[in-house]
Amino acid sequence: MMTLTLDTPALARQYEDLSDKQYEHGKLLIQALGLGLGWRVLDIGCGTGRLTEYVAGLVGKAGHVVGIDPLQTRIEIARARASTNLSFQVGRAERLDGFFDNSFDAVYLNSVFHWLSEKRQSLAEIYRVLKSGGRLGISTASKERPHELDRIVQTVLRRPPYARYPDALETPPYKVTSEELSALLEQAGFRVRTVEIRSFTDYFDSPGTVIHFSNASSFGHFLSGLPQFLRTAAIREIEFELEKYRRPEGIVLTRNVIFAVAEKK
Numbered sequence: 070m071m072t073l074t075l076d077t078p079a080l081a082r083q084y085e086d087l088s089d090k091q092y093e094h095g096k097l098l099i100q101a102l103g104l105g106l107g108w109r110v111l112d113i114g115c116g117t118g119r120l121t122e123y124v125a126g127l128v129g130k131a132g133h134v135v136g137i138d139p140l141q142t143r144i145e146i147a148r149a150r151a152s153t154n155l156s157f158q159v160g161r162a163e164r165l166d167g168f169f170d171n172s173f174d175a176v177y178l179n180s181v182f183h184w185l186s187e188k189r190q191s192l193a194e195i196y197r198v199l200k201s202g203g204r205l206g207i208s209t210a211s212k213e214r215p216h217e218l219d220r221i222v223q224t225v226l227r228r229p230p231y232a233r234y235p236d237a238l239e240t241p242p243y244k245v246t247s248e249e250l251s252a253l254l255e256q257a258g259f260r261v262r263t264v265e266i267r268s269f270t271d272y273f274d275s276p277g278t279v280i281h282f283s284n285a286s287s288f289g290h291f292l293s294g295l296p297q298f299l300r301t302a303a304i305r306e307i308e309f310e311l312e313k314y315r316r317p318e319g320i321v322l323t324r325n326v327i328f329a330v331a332e333k334k
């Protein structure tokens with residue numbers, strides 16, 4: 070069950086420290102969007118604002134970037150980055166009513182779309198605030214090719230006693246396939262430019278770091294579908310499975326991300 074109440078200031082700080090993976094693939098998404106100097110850009114689900122700040126550097130002083138996120142804890146960290154062309158506010162993809170029609174040259178969601186339950190409503194809002202010809206970039210976990218970590222977690226959660234809690238399997242809860250994403254974009258009126266899956270190899274120093282990364286990235290959702298009394302045992306089993314992925318470079322895991330770029334007609 071998706072809720073925004075499990076985040077804490079400590080998880081937000083951890084995300085700031087552990088989000089290099091999202092930051093690095095985010096830069097690839099931004100590159101694919103081909104932003105220009107002077108553009109107005111909206112970053113939906115900006116988290117602690119690392120990528121938003123990077124984008125503000127690309128659009129320059131004549132441009133402006135707004136980052137929104139529903140989590141107050143994350144926006145508080147992001148606000149320390151605010152400058153003349155960079156601002157942050159609490160907000161969510163489904164309700165962009167603080168923004169005018171046709172007011173952005175580009176909108177992007179980096180590692181956010183798999184958290185949105187109301188995708189059609191969110192895409193309709195994004196369409197509304199984009200200028201004609203404006204660009205939308207999405208990077209999101211792939212349903213057809215799950216991350217290696219998700220498969221490891223699912224292997225453990227399908228065992229007794231965890232198997233009694235099937236909801237625990239669905240994190241993040243609203244993943245789509247590339248095909249589903251293309252269809253959603255087209256139904257919302259966008260012209261789809263590219264949709265592709267890219268694979269990344271991640272290195273972690275220990276299984277414990279993998280767990281911290283997952284919990285901070287999911288704002289407290291990691292194993293949240295399990296009752297509290299089972300979580301420590303499940304983490305121990307997941308850590309045991311993760312050790313099997315240890316190589317000289319550390320724990321090595323593959324992550325598969327859908328990248329989509331679309332345009333408002």
Ligand SMILES: C[S@@+](CC[C@H](N)C(=O)[O-])C[C@H]1O[C@@H](n2cnc3c(N)ncnc32)[C@H](O)[C@@H]1O
Binds near residue numbers: 092139
């Ligand atoms: C993995 S983080 C990605 C943060 C950032 N985009 C980055 O690249 O580091 C996912 C973010 O999605 C945000 N989120 C969850 N539900 C959302 C919604 N309905 N609208 C906008 N953002 C949402 C979360 O608060 C969280 O900050």
